Amino acid sequence: MALAPEHVNPESIRTAYPSAWPQYPYNEAPPTPEQSEVRYSIYSELARRLRVRDGVELAYDVFRPFAPGEKFPALLSWSPYTRQLQGTLAPLGQNEAGLTEFWVPRGYAQVIADVRGSNDSSGAWDNFGPEEQLDLAEMIEFIAGQPWCNGKVGMVGCSYFGMSQLLAAEHQPVGLAAIFPYDAATDLYRDAYYHGGIYSAWGRFWFTSLMFLNHTGGRVADLSGFNNHFSRILSREDPFDCAYYQERSSGPSLHRVEVPTYFGCDWKFFGLHLRGSFMGWEGVPETTPKKMLIGPESRPRRPFGVYHGEALRWYDHHLKGMDSGVWEGAPINLYIQGEDTWRGESEWPLARTDWRKLYLSGDSLTENAGPAGERGYTVIPGTRATWRGEPKLVFRTEPFSSPTEITGPMALYLTAVSDQDDTDWFVFVRDESPDGSQRLLTRGMLRASHRELDPGKSEPWRPWHPHTSAEPVTPGEEIGYVIEIIPTCNLFKEGHRLKVEISSCDPDTDLIYTHEPLPRVVTNTIRTGQGGSYLLTPFIPR
Numbered sequence: 001m002a003l004a005p006e007h008v009n010p011e012s013i014r015t016a017y018p019s020a021w022p023q024y025p026y027n028e029a030p031p032t033p034e035q036s037e038v039r040y041s042i043y044s045e046l047a048r049r050l051r052v053r054d055g056v057e058l059a060y061d062v063f064r065p066f067a068p069g070e071k072f073p074a075l076l077s078w079s080p081y082t083r084q085l086q087g088t089l090a091p092l093g094q095n096e097a098g099l100t101e102f103w104v105p106r107g108y109a110q111v112i113a114d115v116r117g118s119n120d121s122s123g124a125w126d127n128f129g130p131e132e133q134l135d136l137a138e139m140i141e142f143i144a145g146q147p148w149c150n151g152k153v154g155m156v157g158c159s160y161f162g163m164s165q166l167l168a169a170e171h172q173p174v175g176l177a178a179i180f181p182y183d184a185a186t187d188l189y190r191d192a193y194y195h196g197g198i199y200s201a202w203g204r205f206w207f208t209s210l211m212f213l214n215h216t217g218g219r220v221a222d223l224s225g226f227n228n229h230f231s232r233i234l235s236r237e238d239p240f241d242c243a244y245y246q247e248r249s250s251g252p253s254l255h256r257v258e259v260p261t262y263f264g265c266d267w268k269f270f271g272l273h274l275r276g277s278f279m280g281w282e283g284v285p286e287t288t289p290k291k292m293l294i295g296p297e298s299r300p301r302r303p304f305g306v307y308h309g310e311a312l313r314w315y316d317h318h319l320k321g322m323d324s325g326v327w328e329g330a331p332i333n334l335y336i337q338g339e340d341t342w343r344g345e346s347e348w349p350l351a352r353t354d355w356r357k358l359y360l361s362g363d364s365l366t367e368n369a370g371p372a373g374e375r376g377y378t379v380i381p382g383t384r385a386t387w388r389g390e391p392k393l394v395f396r397t398e399p400f401s402s403p404t405e406i407t408g409p410m411a412l413y414l415t416a417v418s419d420q421d422d423t424d425w426f427v428f429v430r431d432e433s434p435d436g437s438q439r440l441l442t443r444g445m446l447r448a449s450h451r452e453l454d455p456g457k458s459e460p461w462r463p464w465h466p467h468t469s470a471e472p473v474t475p476g477e478e479i480g481y482v483i484e485i486i487p488t489c490n491l492f493k494e495g496h497r498l499k500v501e502i503s504s505c506d507p508d509t510d511l512i513y514t515h516e517p518l519p520r521v522v523t524n525t526i527r528t529g530q531g532g533s534y535l536l537t538p539f540i541p542r
Contacts, residue, residue: 008299014101020305025293025333027342034322036106040065052138059120063100064109064148071150073319074109074143079160080118082213095303098156102308117225118214125225128248137173144175152319158183158304166250169257178318180311182264185276189245197450197467198424199516203233241467254283262314263292270442270486271513295335338491349408354539360528365397369530376525379504389507397498404492408538409461410485415527421472422449423504424517427483430499431490444485448473451481
């Protein structure tokens with residue numbers, strides 16, 4: 001099952017042996033003393049309905065092994081993405097429930113449900129809200145009590161399906177025994193709608209997808225939930241972090257997660273989900289059994305079929321009591337980009353990190369700050385240049401003389417002057433090869449008026465901005481900013497450089513994850529050299 005990317009066949013995903021890569025977060029298929037084997041055919045019970053506490057009826061489908069009289073653990077997949085889509089090969093971003101064809105033949109029941117107010121479920125959609133979370137807990141307890149269930153329930157699926165897993169675990173429903181939240185953002189404000197306080201176009205893209213799946217089908221009886229939440233987000237009704245986002249995010253209550261939890265994501269998903277894996281790892285108590293994998297970009301992304309081999313080892317152990325070997329080795333497994341290999345680790349950030357300050361000096365990134373100086377630019381909104389993310393300032397290290405690893409979170413400590421009372425800062429981190437080609441590794445951003453820090457939650461390598469109010473910038477005044485850079489992992493080969501770009505506009509190269517900077521002409525000047533700006537960088541000894 002550990003297929004190389006060149007062997008992936010998108011048409012062979014929905015099988016007991018999916019052609020999706022990777023399946024394990026290891027360089028070789030791991031030793032597995034005991035494993036559920038393929039032995040059952042699939043029995044389907046479609047269009048079932050569960051009436052919950054307020055009379056809302058939730059539509060769901062059950063796929064379970066055809067074995068009358070036997071009991072099996074169950075896996076719940078929960079979203080507003082229409083349960084019928086989840087059994088197809090459609091390469092849509094919402095085809096994320098996981099593979100029934102993989103799980104059921106191995107002795108698991110899979111339940112795929114429409115959340116309230118979506119597809120065939122009644123009520124009004126709640127956008128991860130309190131009512132939806134109570135529905136989720138009720139559904140889990142209902143499943144655990146079914147005559148075909150052994151009383152143990154897990155969950156499967158990524159993104160919305162993964163985020164729901166953490167929310168379910170925080171409610172501690174009877175029967176929930178373990179979760180595998182892949183691509184699970186933990187903070188709707190910081191991870192999804194407002195990055196660094198800057199509105200993300202992701203909301204428009206996501207709501208458009210939900211509209212096509214739910215509005216246009218004519219099956220949703222009550223569209224008020226979608227209409228209300230669409231209007232609230234798209235009108236920027238809540239530009240600051242508030243109860244609306246927090247009660248719909250797992251982050252504030254991660255301390256309530258007690259069931260074994262296996263986090264996962266890939267390094268390319270820094271636009272939405274990657275940060276959530278690390279915040280989840282940090283927020284779940286040390287007493288909770290937990291693991292984490294951060295891998296390469298999956299092939300293909302959808303339908304979601306990656307890491308089913310590892311999830312099987314996880315659930316075989318926690319839902320069936322089998323000796324799957326899933327706890328052998330390190331609790332964290334990282335894919336080292338640039339080297340294309342997996343490595344086990346025991347903590348995050350890595351304890352052996354050599355934190356270095358790389359100063360912005362001239363056009364260089366260097367540990368030698370050099371003389372004080374400055375560099376600046378003027379942004380004129382609406383021009384072709386701004387659509388390309390220009391003007392921008394570029395800083396590079398010298399070519400590395402030997403392979404050099406940078407793994408971990410980063411923070412840009414920026415000292416700057418603006419001639420307006422607010423501006424936006426965009427930071428892009430790249431691996432630049434000797435021939436000039438480059439790979440985008442990660443990014444960070446911050447609206448200047450959102451620069452306030454919470455010292456109790458901040459770390460030198462990860463600032464925490466409350467985003468609860470705006471503090472205008474005094475034009476002409478030198479201001480210090482600490483900008484969070486989403487973690488990355490990369491081995492820079494000999495001759496390659498670390499490249500950092502700083503601008504006040506977002507290049508329109510990814511329509512899903514682009515942003516809306518302030519529409520104003522602004523001149524920004526960055527202090528460089530001694531006493532100026534620097535990038536706190538996590539070098540890893542090798």
